[in-house]
Every structure is written in structure tokens, then in C-alpha cells.
Amino acid sequence: MRGGTVQINWHETKPVLTCDFHPLSGLLATGGADYDIKLWATVSGIDQKKSPGVTYQSNLSYHSSAVNSLRFSPLGEQLASGADGGELILWKSHTTDAGEVWKVHKSLVFHRKDVLDLQWSTDGAYLISGSVDNSCIIWDANKGSVHQILDAHFHYVQGVTWDPLGKYAASFSSDRTCRIYINKPSKTKGVEKTNYVCQHVISKAESQMTDEPKSARSHLFHDETLPSFFRRLAWSADGSFLLVPAGSHKSTPTSEPVNTAYVFSRKDLSRQESLPALMLPGASKPVVAVRFCPITFNLRGTNTSSFFKLPYRYIFAVATLNSLYIYDTESIQPIVIVAGVHYAAITDIAWSPAGNYLALSSQDGYCTLLEFENQELGSPISLSEEKNVVGDANKSPVPEAINNISNSDSVDSRNEIIENSHKEEEDDKDGKEASPSTRVPPSKPAKRRITPMAID
DSSP, X not given: OEEEEEOSOSSXXXXXXXXXXXXXXXXXXXXXXXXXXXXXXXEOOTTTTSOOEEEEEEEEEOOSSOEEEEEEOTTSSEEEEEEGGGOEEEEEEEEETTEEEEEEEEEXXXXXXXXXXXXXOTTSSEEEEXXXXXXXXXXXXXXXXXXXXXOOXXXXXEEEEEOTTSSEEEEEETTXXXXXXXXXXXXXXXXXXXXXXXXXXXXXXXXXXXXXXXXXXXXXXXXXXXXXSOOXXXXXXXXXXXXXXXXXXXXXXXXXXXXXXXXXXXXXXXXXXXXXXXXXEEESSOEEEEEEOSOOBOXXXXXXXXXXXXXXXXXXXXXXXXXXXXXXXXXXXXXXXXXXXXXXXXXXXXXXXXXXXXXEEETTSOXXXXXXXXXXXXXXXXXXXXXXXXXXXXXXXXXXXXXXOOOOOXXXXXXXXXXXXXXXXXXXXXXXXXXXXXXXXXXXXXOSOOXXXXXX
């Protein structure tokens, strides 16, 4: 693995608030506080044995405020971007003699305040968005109109996601709740319409290892004082589990809370009360975003202590305010730890379609790009196998928490740590540098070992 902070002028030294890779071409899109969206081509550094980089491709200007979230549609023909003030724009790709051009396709108008997160449905027919107006909206992407409003949250909606199998949707708010919605189609004049209703409100759990006769219930998530506008959650590609950031776990009612991300098993979502099956504790700062690598990998067969009972491997990234941890579902320890590469909070993470690049965006105005060599993360399963994986997701074993927690203090030998990769180099072709006075000193990387824990 190679990588580090790419020292260029990403968004006029303004915070970079979001990033995403095009699912086909692999172009990297970034959105910033300069109100623009920029497209970049990745440049491999493997052959030259150096860190990867990017080259500027084009600029999408339309928003009149900071761009907080952007996501390409599943087939890559559209790009959705959400910004302050409730702006939500659909861009569409057009092929011209000069190459690919992105133009404004639709403006989705209803949110009254900042749009913080958005996500496409797997079929690209719908879009879900979360806003500072405490609501999330399901949009009909083809019509460009509101399909359904989900407004039960009591504070900012900072994360939204779709179940890839189309049964569930989820929203996450700074009111310390994660809401799980189930699709119960309704019929109007004989036409069946998608209709999501709230099935679970995940908020509290009983504290473990308490001797008190009445077990106390503590909040699972950080409150609104979390210093981030983002709580980006994600489903695994087969829909077997949901990964939720911003966790705050207390083992006893009197213990200090521990920062964590939670794993919820799909089978638990059908129960009366949904509780996390697994937690990933140990980070010194709160978790603000999680993202799955789009590639499904074959099992390595080297670790029998896996917490997930899956016939294949997923790799996912967990970003805190100041660091990044990469896990796979066959390992106990994170396989990569990245810390100290940014002077301000991490805002978003994105995997390239081939899984060979991972990008981080930050409020310090820079992005970090990691590059993995061929099969460094493992051997991808074949296309035919992958179709079977997704098609048989409900039949496949779902992840189950393992009660035998490793007490070893050694970190997995495959772990790699990158620290303080900021260099005193010139920025991009404009030669502009971010003023040191606008940056905050880098936080010290977390030294604690992260060990996943099963929650009974």
C-alpha cells in the first residue's frame, strides 16, 4: 500500500466536505466549501514506487453554497450533490466531441436547510437525502419530485443509506437515534408504490457487566455535541449487515464511554428490538463515516477467529475525526491504520470501483489517497460467484458475533500505519499554499489497539 495527503489546491484551500468515485470510469469527484464540484483522474504511483496522485479534469459550478455530499448513481450516468441551504442537484453526463460533460439535469427542491448526506437506491430509481431541517426525503429520481418525507427525527439528519436488497432504508441523526425503515408497498388505483415506514428506532441498550438488580440503559450514540456534521453509515453489498458510526459504548453505567462503530446484523432487524451484534472500539476520536469496498473477495482461510460467518470477505473503512481503520470480515484486527495525515476533521471516505484506491476528504482543504497493489487486499471473487452472492444474500449465512474475544496484545502483522504525510510542497498548478494560520495542529494518532467486541 502506498499513499498520503495529495498536496494540491483541491478547493481553493477551503474545506473538502465530500468525495466519491465514478462507478465505471473511476474519476474522483470532490465537493467543497468553495461551492464547486471538481473531477479528478487518479495517477498510479506503483510503477514509480511513489505515492499516488490526481490530475484535474473539470469543474462543475452551480451551487451557491458549500457542497456537503455527492454520490454517483449506480450506473454512473448521474451525479447527485447536496449543499447548504437545502440545495439538491442532479447532474447528467453528456458525451460531446470534446469529451464527457456534466450538466445540471434537475433541481430537487423541498429541503428548507442544509443537505448533509444522500444516497442512491441500488436500481437508481430513488434518492434519499438527510438535512438540517430534521427530515430525510425519498425522491423519485426520474420525475425529480418528492416521493416520501420521513420527518420523525428531532435533530439534524447526518447520515442516510439504502439496503442494497431494497427492503430497508436507514437514517441517522444527532438526536442519538438511528431509524430503520421497512418498505411496505402501498397500492393506489392498482399501482404499487414504494412506501417506507419506521420499523425500529435504535437508541439505547442495556449496559453490560452490571451487578445492579435493574440493568441501566445507556445511549448507543454520541449527542449533538459531536464536532462533525456527518454520521455517514453504510450497508454491506449483500445487505447482511449495517455499519453505523458515532457510537459511544459504556460497559457499565458508571464507566467512561468508548468511541466505537456498531455492526447490526440483518436478521436482528426483523426482531422487536434491534441491538448491535458487534462493536469496533478503541478510537481516540468519534467515528464519523464508514464505507465498504465495492469488491467482494475470496476467503484467505488464514484466520479461524472471524467475527463474521460469511463465505466471502468484505473490506470496509472506518473513519474517525482524525484517523482511518480498514477492516476485513475475516480478521480480528484492522488490516490498515492511517493516522495523523490531516490537520482538521475527516469528512468523507470513498473507494474506487476496482477497490485499488481509497480517498479521504478533510476540513483542512486536502484529500488523502491510498493505493493498493494488485491483489494486496485479496483475490476478488468471479463475476458469476458475485451474482450468486448478491442473489442469494438472504440464504447466505449472516454475520454472527463470536464470544471468544482475543486477548492478544499483538497487532496483525499486515497492519500498516501512515502518519503525518503532510509535506512542505507547493500546491497545484496555481502555486497557492494553504496558510498555516488556517490550519489546526495535527492531533496525535491513537495508540490504543482496536479489538472488536461481541455484544451479547
